Each structure stands twice: as structure tokens, then as C-alpha cells.
Amino acid sequence: MIKYTVMSVAAVSFYSCHSSIDDHSRAKEINIPQYFKQEIQKLEKLNPQVSKTVNNNDQKENRIVENINWEKELAQFTTIDLNKNNFDSMTKDSVNKVVTYSLSNKNKDTLIVKVIYGEDEIQALDIKKRVNYILFSNDERLYYESGKKYLLQKSQHILGLGERKYYIEGNIQ
Numbered sequence: 001m002i003k004y005t006v007m008s009v010a011a012v013s014f015y016s017c018h019s020s021i022d023d024h025s026r027a028k029e030i031n032i033p034q035y036f037k038q039e040i041q042k043l044e045k046l047n048p049q050v051s052k053t054v055n056n057n058d059q060k061e062n063r064i065v066e067n068i069n070w071e072k073e074l075a076q077f078t079t080i081d082l083n084k085n086n087f088d089s090m091t092k093d094s095v096n097k098v099v100t101y102s103l104s105n106k107n108k109d110t111l112i113v114k115v116i117y118g119e120d121e122i123q124a125l126d127i128k129k130r131v132n133y134i135l136f137s138n139d140e141r142l143y144y145e146s147g148k149k150y151l152l153q154k155s156q157h158i159l160g161l162g163e164r165k166y167y168i169e170g171n172i173q
Helices: 002-017 024-028 032-046
Strands: 018-020 050-056 059-065 089-095 098-104 110-117 122-132 136-145 149-158 162-172
Touching: 032 122
Parallel strands: none
Antiparallel strands: 018 089, 050 059, 050 162, 089 098, 098 110, 110 122, 122 136, 136 149, 149 162
8 A cells, every 4th residue: 555655656746747738727837928018017117228139130230228118029928828729739847947848739830938937936938939831930039037138039941032030139237
């Protein structure tokens, strides 16, 4: 009996570290749009300057930017929603203070979201997204470190036209 109980506890512990998430339990996952709504409100209140670098197909520009429309600046982050059923499968891994969500669908589109926790709150989000279509594919990386830094990196490959890349990095001061 004790042996059975110990094995059951071990199996449950292992399963909780790496598990597949069904549609019903997705509603309990992190609400990324809500998180960014709160971050946008904080940044609007603080109204910080940003040292911003924009690189579009090897044309690079650096400048200090003030009075930023944070809702527009972080709009791509708010479109990532783990609680919507856009993917066929989702797995969740948790190691130390990093929770990783991996999603995929039959078109081989993928979304990987890493939530990095500090003491009791989210410290950073690292999001990688790949979308495949017949004529083109998109690779995106979105990174946000709470109140400090954000990064938007995109590479688009269009059949017959080649590759287009852009990169935006903002250091919040």
C-alpha cells in the first residue's frame, strides 16, 4: 500500500512538471493581454523615455523617444493569448522560475511562450512564434522585461521575393 502511494505521488509530481493542457483548463493559464494592459497603464503613468533602435533590412536608426503611445508600442504583445484555442495542442513545462508553454497545430505553426518569474511576479516574457503558409513564413520573437526592455524581431520569407527582416529594441529609462 505504501509503495503504491509513493509511486502515485511520484507520477503526479512528474506529470505536473510537464503536461498537456486540454481546452477546458486553458482558461486557467496566464492572461497575457491582461498582463500587458496592466504594464501599459504603469508605463503611461510613469511616462519614461526610451532609447530605441530600429533595424529594417539593414537600415538602422537609434534615438531617444518620449511621450510614447504604449498601447500602440506593445500592441503585438497583446495579441498573444494562451487561452484562445488557435492551436491543436499545448504543453506546459516548469523549471525553477520559468514556465514554458509550447503550442502547435496541423499547419506546423508554433508558439513558445516562456514566462520568467521574479519573487512573486512576472519578470519577463519571451515569445517565439512561427507561422507557415504555402507562399510565405513568418518567424517572430517578442521579448518584454517588466519596465526595463522590449524587443520585437521579425523575419518573413516570401516565396520568389526573398526575406525581409526588422528589429525593434527599446530600453526603458
